[in-house]
Amino acid sequence: MIVTRAPLRISFVGGGTDIKEFYEKYPGRVISSTIDKYVYTVINYGHLLDEIVVKYSETESVKELKDIKHGRFREALRKLNIDGTGLEIASFADLPGKTGLGSSSSFSTALLKALHAHLDKPVTKQVLTELACELEIDILKEPIGKQDQYATAFGGLNVFQFNTDGTVDIEPVYIDYKVRADLEDHTILFFTGTTRSASSVLSEQKESMADKFATYKEMSDSVPAFKEALQNGDFKELATMLNAGWEKKKTLAGKISNDVLDTLYTTGIDSGAWGGKVLGAGGGGCLFFIAPPDAHKSIVQALEEKATESGLKGFKKIDFDFTQSGTDILFNSSPYHA
Amino acid sequence: MDDVSKHLKDAPAEEISKAINLLQAVYERDGRIYIFGNGGSLAIATHWVSDFNKTVFSHNLTGHPRRFQAMRLPSTEEEMSAWANDVGYDMVFAGPLQNYIQESDCVIAISSSGNSPNIIKAVELAKARHVPVIGLSGFSKDNKLNNLADAKILIETDPGAYTVVESVHHAILHLLTSYFQDYFDNLTERNERRKK
Numbered sequence: 001m002i003v004t005r006a007p008l009r010i011s012f013v014g015g016g017t018d019i020k021e022f023y024e025k026y027p028g029r030v031i032s033s034t035i036d037k038y039v040y041t042v043i044n045y046g047h048l049l050d051e052i053v054v055k056y057s058e059t060e061s062v063k064e065l066k067d068i069k070h071g072r073f074r075e076a077l078r079k080l081n082i083d084g085t086g087l088e089i090a091s092f093a094d095l096p097g098k099t100g101l102g103s104s105s106s107f108s109t110a111l112l113k114a115l116h117a118h119l120d121k122p123v124t125k126q127v128l129t130e131l132a133c134e135l136e137i138d139i140l141k142e143p144i145g146k147q148d149q150y151a152t153a154f155g156g157l158n159v160f161q162f163n164t165d166g167t168v169d170i171e172p173v174y175i176d177y178k179v180r181a182d183l184e185d186h187t188i189l190f191f192t193g194t195t196r197s198a199s200s201v202l203s204e205q206k207e208s209m210a211d212k213f214a215t216y217k218e219m220s221d222s223v224p225a226f227k228e229a230l231q232n233g234d235f236k237e238l239a240t241m242l243n244a245g246w247e248k249k250k251t252l253a254g255k256i257s258n259d260v261l262d263t264l265y266t267t268g269i270d271s272g273a274w275g276g277k278v279l280g281a282g283g284g285g286c287l288f289f290i291a292p293p294d295a296h297k298s299i300v301q302a303l304e305e306k307a308t309e310s311g312l313k314g315f316k317k318i319d320f321d322f323t324q325s326g327t328d329i330l331f332n333s334s335p336y337h338a
Numbered sequence: 339m340d341d342v343s344k345h346l347k348d349a350p351a352e353e354i355s356k357a358i359n360l361l362q363a364v365y366e367r368d369g370r371i372y373i374f375g376n377g378g379s380l381a382i383a384t385h386w387v388s389d390f391n392k393t394v395f396s397h398n399l400t401g402h403p404r405r406f407q408a409m410r411l412p413s414t415e416e417e418m419s420a421w422a423n424d425v426g427y428d429m430v431f432a433g434p435l436q437n438y439i440q441e442s443d444c445v446i447a448i449s450s451s452g453n454s455p456n457i458i459k460a461v462e463l464a465k466a467r468h469v470p471v472i473g474l475s476g477f478s479k480d481n482k483l484n485n486l487a488d489a490k491i492l493i494e495t496d497p498g499a500y501t502v503v504e505s506v507h508h509a510i511l512h513l514l515t516s517y518f519q520d521y522f523d524n525l526t527e528r529n530e531r532r533k534k
Binding site: 036117122123124155156172174176177178181185319323324325326328329330332 | 352355356359362363364366367440442466467468517520524525528532
């Protein structure tokens with residue numbers, strides 16, 4: 001059996017500038033950190049199994065690779081020339097998908113890492129990232145960017161710069177544990193109870209890229225200042241920048257926010273948060289706030305009440321820590337593996 | 339002593355930060371840390387194991403079910419002599435490392451010259467398995483360990499300045515020990531606060 005895991009991530013500012021339509025013309029930048037919530041892939045060897053079994057929210061048992069309905073399982077196996085017969089491949093996650101925490105790319109890197117372990121082939125973080133991008137963007141034609149694949153493969157707190165020639169610079173942001181712990185004490189993460197597909201929001205964004213180019217440019221250019229404020233532990237400034245980023249982002253596509261999200265966001269600010277944003281492409285998913293620690297209790301209470309009023313049954317606070325590790329093999333029982 | 343304090347002040351802060359992140363990541367994924375060196379550097383390796391396995395958790399020994407898993411290689415003199423006598427001295431680290439190494443692990447290699455063949459053999463094995471390497475070296479920046487390491491903790495001195503390089507390496511070990519001791523103390527305190 002092989003077990004791999006890939007972390008989810010919180011993207012602070014710059015999301016959207018990692019789309020090709022933008023970074024081909026001007027360097028995109030994103031600053032994000034991985035958190036201690038993961039997507040796992042398990043590969044089991046079914047010695048009497050004469051088919052391929054993939055397990056996610058559904059279970060598929062098929063004789064031939066081409067019959068797998070789940071695009072990522074199918075195309076990842078095909079890309080690595082794995083026939084798949086006799087393999088049971090399952091995916092598990094600490095949190096549901098479509099929450100704005102980059103889980104779909106975590107799924108891809110965890111899966112690709114596990115398949116490499118199955119092949120007894122070590123893979124670098126860079127190659128793993130590029131394979132995940134190829135799988136999602138080139139093969140499956142998803143209208144997404146590249147930030148999530150990098151974030152989850154490399155792990156930690158990083159600035160990613162997406163250059164016009166297609167290369168990506170990875171700049172780790174060094175903060176000591178005191179600043180990291182202080183940041184954790186200032187942040188609150190909520191799952192709104194609604195999910196959305198990033199693709200639907202991003203497709204709309206892509207179409208209007210030319211009109212909104214200046215806004216994207218401002219978002220990309222705001223990343224270095226955010227990094228500096230983070231290193232200085234200036235959380236109030238970070239919150240102001242998150243707000244500004246979120247206000248800009250809302251103008252990029254109609255689907256990014258909606259009345260319920262706006263109400264929840266305003267409730268957070270009114271009950272003491274310095275700033276915040278909806279994570280990921282928008283349209284639903286998770287809300288993230290930066291707030292003084294002594295205001296957390298009243299913010300949580302106010303948002304929970306508002307969520308109940310709005311009929312959001314799945315609304316819940318998510319406790320998390322920022323992490324350093326990326327996509328890793330946790331277990332590999334194959335006796336001959338390299 | 340002037341030399342030691344000068345090089346301490348010039349210690350590569352960013353590379354030490356990189357090493358901290360690598361060690362943090364290994365802790366998160368419950369991997370192992372293999373440490374080795376020759377002569378005085380082997381003494382630093384052994385000291386490192388003791389500090390990371392016990393000292394960093396000293397203030398709350400029962401409170402951290404997950405701890406660092408640091409090992410000095412080779413872990414016994416018998417293995418050292420068996421590899422040296424039967425195979426060759428260049429295999430005393432790479433030989434035992436092969437028994438343990440997994441992708442979730444990390445290596446700390448200590449060599450003042452950065453060119454000891456037995457150290458380089460083991461580091462090459464780690465690199466082939468995509469295991470991150472923290473390299474503590476000295477003398478010239480063009481040494482093999484410094485070129486191969488992911489975190490390049492180099493103390494640039496005149497060739498042969500072993501006492502200076504080893505003293506600074508030792509101080510860096512203590513710096514990392516203090517950092518993680520503070521980190522785990524802070525974690526204990528925060529976890530108690532969060533429970534309330």
